[in-house]
Amino acid sequence: MFPKARLSAGFVCLLAAACALSFISRSPQVVRADNDAAPAYAANGDLLPPKNYREWIYLTSGIDMSYSPKAMDMQDHSVFDNVFVNPSAYRSFVATGTWPDKTVMVLEVRGAKSKGSINHSGHFQDTEIMGFEVHVKDEASFPGKWAFFDFDSPDKNGTLIPNDAPCYTCHAAHAAVDTTFVQFYPTLLPIAKAKGTLAAAYLNEESTTGSK
Ligand code: HEC
Numbered sequence: 001m002f003p004k005a006r007l008s009a010g011f012v013c014l015l016a017a018a019c020a021l022s023f024i025s026r027s028p029q030v031v032r033a034d035n036d037a038a039p040a041y042a043a044n045g046d047l048l049p050p051k052n053y054r055e056w057i058y059l060t061s062g063i064d065m066s067y068s069p070k071a072m073d074m075q076d077h078s079v080f081d082n083v084f085v086n087p088s089a090y091r092s093f094v095a096t097g098t099w100p101d102k103t104v105m106v107l108e109v110r111g112a113k114s115k116g117s118i119n120h121s122g123h124f125q126d127t128e129i130m131g132f133e134v135h136v137k138d139e140a141s142f143p144g145k146w147a148f149f150d151f152d153s154p155d156k157n158g159t160l161i162p163n164d165a166p167c168y169t170c171h172a173a174h175a176a177v178d179t180t181f182v183q184f185y186p187t188l189l190p191i192a193k194a195k196g197t198l199a200a201a202y203l204n205e206e207s208t209t210g211s212k
Contacts, residue, residue, distance in 0.1 A: 036086050038102050039136045046157035047134060047149040050086070053106045057090040059083040059185040063112065063123065067170065078112035080125050083185065089137075093188060097195025099178050101145075103137040108154070134158055135171075135180065144168065146179050176202040 036056075040048045050056075062081045085093075089103035109131030112123035132151040139145045148167045149158035161167055168179075176183040176199060177192045183202065192198050 036088050039104055039138050039141075041141075042157050045160055047136065047160070048157060049151065049155055050104055050106060050134065053084050053086075053104075053108075053154070056084040056086050056106070059085060059105075059188065061125075062184060065184075078123055079130060080110050080112055080123075081131075082108045082110065082125075084108070094191060097177070097192045097197035099137055099180065101137055101139045105135040105180060107131070107133045107135070129154060132158075137178075146171075173201055174205065175199065 039050075042048060060083050062083075064078050065081065084106045086102075086104045089100055089105075092100040092103075108129055111126040111128060111130055113126050114121065114123050116124065132154045134149045134151065135146060136142075136149065137146050141147070142163075144163060147163070148161040148165070150161055151158040171179040171181070175181045176189065177197055178199070182188045182192050182198075
């Protein structure tokens with residue numbers, strides 16, 4: 001039974017590969033459409049908005065995260081940040097502990113509200129989006145493999161952030177896996193630990209400051 005099942009699975013794969021090949025030779029767009037989120041650009045290099053990111057894989061919601069030991073200057077206003085990644089990159093991370101080419105990660109910032117409906121304490125997220133940033137791994141397009149884009153709105157094109165911006169330095173110096181903050185993504189950190197893909201700089205930082 002088992003070897004036979006394996007054989008037929010192999011046969012299906014062969015068929016699928018043959019079909020995919022015949023599609024590629026006829027129409028290259030089909031291959032692209034099959035990818036759930038390959039980054040796409042306007043002629044001026046702007047990143048087109050990642051359309052269905054709300055149907056992607058949810059990684060975390062940080063609240064009032066501050067990366068500086070000094071008090072934040074906007075402490076009267078709580079914010080959530082929600083992080084999403086395209087599903088095929090997520091599956092690849094689960095298998096390997098790191099990100100494949102064409103990974104797209106979204107950071108969406110929303111104000112925190114506390115009074116509304118039946119809620120009296122704690123915080124829930126506002127419908128309005130206050131910030132929208134995207135981190136893209138596209139090895140052929142960027143010398144550092146990754147690039148950040150800033151969006152005025154999730155529906156408009158995003159502009160490339162120059163590679164001397166603090167975004168790149170902080171992510172390179174402190175992020176746990178491949179310039180992404182996997183130490184704050186609870187479903188991914190154990191995978192990176194198990195696969196041994198944590199960045200040397202992060203491990204070094206952890207050993208000197210200790211994890212909280
Ligand atoms: C001082 C450090 C620091 C700087 C500077 C910084 N970030 Fe981040 N970034 C973080 C942390 C920490 C997270 C994790 C957020 C969470 O857990 O909710 C993060 C997460 C992200 C993510 C989610 C994907 C990922 O890479 O983990 C994006 C997108 C992002 N930042 C964009 C930016 C952009 C754009 C800039 C510059 C305008 C920037 N960041 C500057 C620390 C930083």
